Amino acid sequence: MRTLYPFHGGVHPVEHKRESTQLGSAIAPLPLHLVIPLRQHGGNPAKPVVSAGDQVLKGQRIGTAEGYISSSVHAPSSGRVVAIEMRPAPHPSGLPDLSIILETDGEERWIERQAVDYRAIDPAGLRQHFQDMGVVGLGGAVFPSHVKLNAGNLETLVINAAECEPYITCDDMLMRERAAEVVQGIRIAQYAMGAREVLIGIEDNKPEAIAAMQIACQGTGFEVVAVPTLYPSGSAKQLIKLLTGKEVPSGGLPTQIGVQCFNVATVYTMHRVVNHGEPVISRLVTLTGNMDEPRNYEVLVGTPVGELVKLARPKADTTGYLMGGPMMGVPLADLSVPVVKASNCIIATSKALFPPLPRAMPCIRCTRCAEACPADLQPQELFWFSRARNFEKAQEYKLFDCIECGCCSYVCPSHIPLVQFYRFAKSEIAEHEKERKAADLARERHEFREFRQEREKQEKAAKHAAKAAEMAAKAAAASGKAGEAAEGGDDAAAAKKAAIQAAIERAKAKKAAVKPQNVDDLPPGAQAKIDEIDERRAQAKETAEQSVAVQKSDKGQGA
Amino acid sequence: MENYFLILIGTVFVNNIVLAKVLGLCPFMGVSKKLEAAIGMGMATAFVLTLASGASYLINQYLLGPELIYLRTLSFIIVIASIVQFTEMFIHKTSPVLYQVLGIYLPLITTNCAVLGIPLLNVQENHNFIESLFFGFGGAVGFALVLITFAAMRERLEGADVPLPFKGSAIAMVTAGLMSIASMGFSGLVK
């Protein structure tokens, strides 16, 4: 038995895992339309590389990574791109996001798949391959995996198969049914990171998965560790602490302490990518909760949730759906949202399974939240300051070490929506940080402008002085002409004014009739010239708009 | 030795300058909104108070004597004022933020009744030089302690759901009153 290093706190909600493991996983039918958001990963959204009307093959790249912290998106099936437009996305905001709409043709024609020998390519090449194939963390955070792989000489590679949230069983089923393939994926990750030791952490409420993994790991040196069932042992930081006793430094990366952590489903996709040449286009999704046939399904990314849930036959008294687990999941306002790489579970809710929480009462500082907090925070203080909008203090009490696991809200006898307060405070602070950065930029530019104006003034003064000297010299030669020169200056100002006035007239005319007149019978050369100018104008406009867009996305990263 | 100890305990807890003698309320209410400022103010006052009680003892004993009693208050104020001026310059140089936060209250240490009260009480109680120093220091520590505790309480109160009419200074006064009630438990402890 391996020594475990328990983390502080944690809770143990009712598991509800048996319901969805009664049946083995099945493959969800191909829907008619797939909605593939371009933002299915942490970082910048992918850039579409197809346009409406294009025919695409299954596995073909339809969105390419934009920058380093980004990933690619692929067509989950063959068919025709019908549109690239804003569609509702599974996000707490409920806001629409840019998505590619694919009309499937039912033929499932694959693009040419190529397995690669990962030992033959250098780690950098392998990472690039993962980015191109859209490998991201499937545990829920969907951070691009190639970024996480970018560290070598690792002490420990932790495979996160704890699956601590209630209801969710997709990783459990994956390990039960495809343990050997998971292990092949682990080999790839171990190779890419040069890890000396591999620990697979599985909560002890999944004996079948543990047994399957133990058999598959025989002779590999990988160690399957059964960890106590305690939410949130599936949080990367907490699992690393549990297995290795090391704490990821606040604001730092696990690689700083020689550890990296991948979700078990992620390493499985690494295996599919490397050994089968299949990009990440599907995943196991648990359909459970208030349903007649709860079960895990292999679902194509982009499948609308509304169509998917029908497979498990939700009961009549279902009140709504939840994407993710009950502790950290997102309630879905709109069932047209698609399954994305992050979706591990869809839970049908009912009044019986999720009774409405009692009314929130004032905080009585009972510190049950502090006892339950796996990050050793004092949630009651964070709440006190967040509620009073005292963000500075909230930060001093380490608000940003909060992992939003929801343990505090779970145990709170006053039923205060604590996590919401932390999310609110965090986004307010991020917003302020963004504003401060913008202010710094503006200050810098303003100061430069003042400096420039001062310099120009001096230059002008110097010029004037030089000119004056010249004048004086000239005046000495012919004193009569000096007055005229001064008059000339006035003339110049007047001329400028007149020019502006003329331009205004012209502009007014233009405004009145933006559509150019008298173009009916122009010689072909002139028409071409006009077109060219118009195009240039359009381009300029686009550039301006793009810079607006860039600014927007800059803001987004701060959040 | 026991005598000095009793003076110290007495001035810090039992006859606390703020809670029992109700002196120095101006900075007590004014500079207790932030813990940092309260700590700075507490230290500045402690410095001034200890120096002032020592210096005023010397002046009273050796310069004024029994004949010039009518000059006592006047000369004490001069001494206190110059010590305050000195402290102010010192803080301005070493901690501009503290200087700004203390703001008007820093020069107001001069007119802090606690700072004048302690030397006058010294004279009244016929303390010798060492006793005067202890009395001044104890009073200052008592003042600083109460100020800092009070500031911490007010920081917490900022987040409290206090009814609108009582927000701010009103609830602070109530709190000071309740603190005073709490400190009454110590009455009868010394003398």
Place this chain on the structure above:
Amino acid sequence: MIGLAVALGAVLGFASLKFKVEGNPLVEKVDAILPQIQCGQCGFPGCKPYAEAIGAGNTAINLCAPGGEATMLRLADLLGVEPQPLAADAAVQKPKQVALIDEQTCIGCTLCLQACPVDAIVGAAKQMHTIIASECTGCELCLPPCPVDCITMEPVDVGMNGWKWQYPVYPISDVRNDAEVAA
């Protein structure tokens, strides 16, 4: 008495030389809080001059319109003064916006270039101008000088990237909830 006064005066004089303070570091701190829009709505020709005025204690802290209440509260916090309600003309909060030049109408007069406090407009005489949106602070200073009114302020669409979690509705003092509770 006089001797005492003279002696103390000498000590203080010496101290004032010894502890002389150069400049006012507070201005930097105030300036760091201000939003740097450089709009001049506070009545000062920019954020720095306003910061200097606050540092010298010459003006109120509630004049910054773009910063709104948050900036005022931060200033109050820094200076240790009571928060004040925003001045009447600073109280109107506008959404974040950037200037946009209608290139069809622009005559290239360069007047807006001179007005822009952060050099966010590019262009030359008789050439069409355009605004670098990422640099624009939305100060509106380029609007008055434009002779053909071709500049408009466009609100920045926040979208999903700019989306924020809202303050949780916390029904403790909420009058509207009384009915619900009684029901």
Place this chain on the structure above:
Amino acid sequence: MSINSPLVAEKSTVNIIMLKVLAALLPAIAVYVYFFGPAILVSITLASATALATEAAVLYLRRYPLRVYLLDGSALVTAWLLALSIPPLAPWWLVVVGTAFAILVAKHLYGGLGNNLFNPAMVGFAALMISFPAHMTHWPAPDVLAQSHWNFAQQMDFMFGGALPAGAKLDAVTMATPLDTLKTQLHLDRTVTEIQSGSIFSILSGKGTEIIALFYLLGGLFLWQQRIISWHIPLSFLGAMFATAGVLHLVDPGQYASPLFHIFAGGTMLGAFFIATDYVTSPTTLLGKLIFGAGIGISAYIIRVFGGYPDGVAFAVLFLNSAVPLIDAYTQPRVFGHAGKWFRGGKE
């Protein structure tokens, strides 16, 4: 209100916690009635009614939902603790004034449940102690020791009308508490052993009161077993008082009573398990709780032995209440992924 994760929660609520606290007090109250008669039930009822009425009035003024907050049980806890702290034969207006002051000033001026800095019951007690010291010392003698026995009607007459039964003297039914006796007699240069041979003293502490204290202890253990309170405050409170008393007792047993006497006398047990452990007015960090408890234990001992008041628990609790925000700020435990052991809130 938008619904967001987590969507599941434990079943416990504020009023369940408060009801458990009240339940833990019941056995001790029963014993109280056995030794001192049913008058205490009347003052508890009176205090409860006053507390609820005051609370309702404030809630109405602030337009807060009445039912929710009246049912949370916190006003009842305050009322019961205050009623148990003051003499059971105290006149009715004393109970009413004390409770109203506690609820109004100590609780609702700060914003009600969860916002107060001082323990309301102890604020009420201290205010009464300072304002009406004479009435606060009319402790009844245990039934076995009383020179004359009042029936319930006579007790009520006294409580509500201030009328003594014909020919009776107040001294006949009341007597000084063990702590009070000890203090006054020590001033008469008698030794502890001599004094404790007196009739009101028993094995541990006072006759009757020691048994009540024992039941407070049992109630406290119940709360601890129910995980309503942690062991930190009661243990450090009792431990610090025991240690202080123990050291002085060893130095001079003639002057200082035994530590066991002290932890079973006066309000110690009630204070350690029910008053000092009040969530809102005690520190939230574990180290802070230890400091807080120890601080109360030592101050309470100092006040009751050296100070002017017969018992020091209430004042000690209030005194340490005022230090709670400071204690909390300086005893923040290390956060996951940070170095060091403790940090000061606000500074690394």
